[in-house]
Every structure is written in C-alpha cells, then in structure tokens.
Amino acid sequence: MPKHYCGPLGLIMIAAVCSPAPAAAPPEGAVRVATYNISFYRDAAGELETELRGGASSQAKQIAEVIQRVRPDLLLLNEIDYTADGAVVDLFRQRYLRQPQNGQQPIDYPHTYTAPVNTGVPTPFDLDRDGRTGGPADCQGFGRYPGQYGMAVLSRLPIDREHARTFQQLLWRDLPGAKLPADPTSGEPYYSGEELARLRLSSKSHWDVPVTLPGGGRLHLLCSHPTPPAFDGPEDRNGCRNHDEIRLIADYLTPGRSGYVVDDNGRRGGLPADALFVVLGDLNADPHDAGGKELGAIQQLLEHPRVNATRPPTSRGAVLASQAHPDLNRDQHGPAAEDTANFSGDDFNNLRVDYALPSRDLVVVGGGVFWPPPGEPGAAAINATDHRLVWIDVRTNKDD
Template sequence: MALVTASGAAVVAVGGAAAADPLPAAEGAIRFATFNAALTEDRPGGLLERLSGGGDAAARDVAEVIQRVRPDILVLQELDRDAAGRSLALFRDEYLARPQGGAAPIAYPHALFPESNTGEPSGVDLDGDGVAGGPSDAKGFGRHPGQYAFAVLSRLPLGGAATFRNLLWRDVPDGLMPLSHYSEAAQAVLPLSSKTHLAVTVETARGPILLLAAHPTPPVFDDPDIDWNGRRNADEIRLLVDLLPGELPAYVVPDEGALGARPAHAVVLGDLNADPTRGDARPGAIARLIDDPRIQDVVPTSANGDITADFNGGMRVDYVLPTAGLEVTGSGVFWPATGDPLARLNATSDHHLVFVDVRLP
C-alpha cells in the first residue's frame, strides 16, 4: 500500500452551476462519495496510454462528474492500478486539475492507492479447468494485476491506514467458503477480499472519522453445481461490519502491523455489489450491514429513486453509510434527469456517483 501526498493547486471557478449540480455541503459538513468510474482496460498499461495527455473522453467525463459534486473524500473504484500508481497521478494531474465541461478544477492533495488482489496470480487452479492461470485463477478476477483497483482521494489529511488484502477466506469464522470445492492448496492462497478492504482515518477539524472502503466481488458465478449465491460477496460485506467501531473480532488481522485505536465515528463506502431486494446477492448479505444498529442507512436518491447503477433494470449497489453518531446534512445520487444539459454525463459509467454529507457532533 502506498500513500501518495502532493500539494494541491489553487482551484479557480469556471463557468456557472448547472441544473443538476448538487448544492454545496452545509457549513461544517464533509462530503463523502463513492464512484465506480469504470476506468479499466483488459490490456496491462492500456489505461495509462488512454490517460496520458489528458484527452481521454471517458476520463474527462468522470472528472467532470467529480468536479460538479465536489466531494471532500472520494472512493474512486475501477481505476486500473499499475505498480508505480501512475494512473492515479495522471488522473489527478491531467483531468481533475483541469476544468472539464465548464466545471471548476478540484485538488485532492491526499490519496491512497492500495494494491489489489484482482489479476494477481494465485499459482493454483481455482476454477477447476486443469490450468493454474488466467483471470479466474487470480486471487480476485482480473486480466492483469491491478485491474479494477480503487483509490481514495481526499481534501483532508489522512492518518493511519490498514489493508486486509491477505486475510484468507478460510479463516473467517463460520464463513461461507465452500471448503469441499476448494483444495487445500487453494484454501491456503485464496483471500477473502477480491480487491482489498481499507481502513483509514480522515483527520477533520472536529476530530477523526474512520473511512472503511471495499469493492466486493459480484455475486454471480458460472459453476451451476455449487450454491455460490454470492458467498464471497456476503463474507466481504461481513468484514466491513466487523471493522465498524466496537470490539474487533480476532480473525480481523491487517496486512501489516496492528490496527490500533479506531475513531468512534465511521463511514463505509463502496460499490458493494449487493442490492437489498433485487438481483443475485445472497439474501441478507447487505442487510447485515445496513441494518446494523451502528449504521445509518441514508438511502441517497435521484430523480430515478434509490438505484445507483443502470444494469439489471436498475440496482442499488453503491453505498455511503455513516455511523449513527454522525449528523447527516445532505445526500444524493448524481443522475441528471432527462432533458438536463448534464444528462450527457449519465453514460460515463454504468454506476452513478453517490454522496452523503456528514457533520461530527
């Protein structure tokens, strides 16, 4: 895991507000957001080539959405990660730092771009095809290491951070891993997290807030002989629950060192690939999180209701969930209505940016 810190450039207002632009956060409130931007390529280095020079149309649209919503802390998902983290640097410097579509540039001087299990070879035949190689034999599905990774961008300082990329699925007590399907060799290398789970402290003027981020695997598998039904997805969501403020279960061990003291207040963010009532998620998987008494299920909406993604007839899979002690002052899904000039941004990704504004008591 690498923490990237850089001095931010001054932000100069460009153009006027558009009809779909969210109102600024209330005084003293912090805007947390998550956005699956779909900035990914199947070929290693493909995204770097696209981003270089600042001319990629899709990346410019992603940057414009961010510039219009102006989150203070953003979990940006599906951003391919190269070993040096250049893709994030390119996106910040050549897209976010430049005006897009009449929106003002935005600077994020603090960032995290943790390593991802996606595309990372396991060395074991996980999918049972007799060959130990390929996307389905990676620790998390991906055609090259770092595909579908995620980053955290922050206008506020970031404190201590921990990842849980190496936590083995088999070590989850009463977990849903189908042990009869996986060999001992597979059980010894397959992690719970398909990308990674991240816990990092956001330092605010009123005190620290714990940010918990993840991108669990979609709850769909191709093997009809096993009742998969979102087993890994459900256990990945369970880890987020177990990372909430309170007593930490013994199995929750970070990749490096000890987790240490955690703030009393937290926000969970990410494309969790689970809808409460629709789709293929395991029954109760997301309810375990959103119904936890420590969580406020704010349910941000747009003109299209509570859905946050376009596929399967519309799904709620992207979440920003503050803990109960935080005051919620605003929320929304950036999904301009048909006829709004900014509706041109709706095709940027099959997900839409979700935000919640919170204020420490």
C-alpha cells in the same frame, strides 16, 4: 453487477438525502463523502496510463465532469487501475480533475491513498474449474492483469497514512464460520485445503483510511469493492465470497467479533467503538433485487447497530431510467429511486449496489445519487460508467 466520524457525539440529525442535479454545495461545516465506480480499466496493463497521459480521454473527461459537479471532499474511486508508482491516479488528478470539464470548475485533491489489490494476482490453481490455470478467474481476485479494478481515495483533507490499515492478505478460511462454497451435488467443499491455505478473502482489498476533519477529529473511510455475486456456477462461490467480504466490514465494526481480523502489517482487531466512520464502495449487493443465495449480504451493514442506514440517497434520474426499461425492471421489489447503477446495457435490472453508510454518531445533513434526468446538466457525462456517484454530507454535532 454485470461489470465487474473520535468519541461519542450524541444526538443524530438527519435531513432528506434526495438531491437534484447538479449537486448543491454542502451545508456550512459539512464534509461531503462520496463513492464512485468509474469503470476505469482497459484490456491490458499500461493501456489506461498511456491513454490518460495523452490528456484527451473522453471517458476521463466525463468522469472528471461528474466529480467537478458534485465536488466531494472525500472520494473513493472503484475500478481504477492500481500501479505501484500511482501514475494512473496522478495523471487523472492533474490532467483531468485540475482542468475544467464542460464548463465546470477544476477541483484539486492534494491527498491520495492507494494500495495493492488482489485482482489479477495469479494463483497456481484452477479456481473456476474450467480445466485450465492462469485465467483471470484463477487469480486471487478476477482480473486480466495485477491492479485491474483497483481502488483510490482522493481527499481535500489530510490523510493519516501512518494509521491506515489494509486487509488484502487476510485468508478467507480465517473468517470464523466462513460461508465457504460447496459442491451442490456431492456436498464436498468446492475449494481444496491447499487452495484455502492461499485463497484471500478480499477480491480487491479492504481499507481503513483515517482522514483529519477540519475541527481536528478523525473520520475513518472503510473502503472495499466485494466481488459480484454472479459469474459462477451452482456452488455460488462468488455469492458466498460477496457475503463474507461484506461480513468482514460488519465484524470490523463489532467489538467482540473482530478478534480474528489481522491487517497486512500484523495488527489485530477492529475499529474502536467510539470511532466515526463512513462505509464506502461498490458492495455489489442490493437489499431487495439481487436474487439468489446472496440475499441478506448487505443487511449485515444496513441493520448493523453502528450504521445509520435510515435515509438512502436517491435520485429522480434512477426512476426514469428504470421506467425506460420496463422489461428489465418491472419485477423489482426495491424503490427505483435508490438505484445506483444502470445495468440495462447488459440486459440486467438496475440495482442499488454503491454505498456511503455513515456511523450513527455522525450528523447527516444531505446527500444524493448523481443521476440527472436526460437533458439536465451532467446527464451526458454519467454515461462514462454504468455506476453513479453516491454522496452524503456529514458533520459532527459539536458545531450545532
């Protein structure tokens, strides 16, 4: 955090979701779904595109190697620059993923989805109360330029773009019972009415991206990247926002609680009760070790009746990484094997913040966190980012 499946399918079958590195191929008939925060941004707009265009980005090569080792069919990337023409995503696909990295087989994603995000979108307000306007913390979502920390879906399966939904423009105040921050001294609202009339809920965006499964069914990828519950003051404005960004996902899954949800095309309502889905993203919320008021944010999903959160993906590498920094991780309450991010470089404990949460009517047949121990294949490549790729293998039980 310091950095920033189409009807009821019946019985659930679950296998262990701890996997060694490199990732074994998914079982016959399964679809591999993954999320990966790749920390793929630079200090100014255009710099990343220029770097990728040269074809020699060491970070891009390492990220591509990890993806080539795990080989997801469906992949959400967090923290990749958004550009209206999709140039950054296309360059990464063509010049890195389609090229062998460190002896790995190339991988092709013929289908992609990306859309505008709120990071770096300016507002006229001094949202962080530092006495100035125009800073990255004064934008709709923290960012030094529009599109920083964006998102992209890479898919080997067809994307139903016509029915994709985005929720970039939904206002925070329109969430019923929103956890809006207050000044802890006066008790007055932190944000003015004028600010709340323009302040959006999503720090990046929330997406519902449907893909067509090999058998013809539809799987909804529910993608987001809530703000870290940190880098604020005693008002806990980012902690409150993180909680409510996650609540939007939970409400979207809940008939009777999603009537307020309106997408960017004006369509109202949530996900149909019989839809298959996987919640994906760096949700910036640990169920045990985040601390502060934000505790409980991720439980809105982990305890949701439509979500199967019974077997968290794990890795051996996460345990070893935790042990390597006992000064930072000795007081953790959650299992180190479930961690998905190594924040020791920021003098912060490792956390579980990246999620691939399937609906209960999917069959989960495998999964893991790509975090190989030192010396094992892929161990050097994971250092391209402080997050680790998280995946699950799912299928519908009609193939049983």
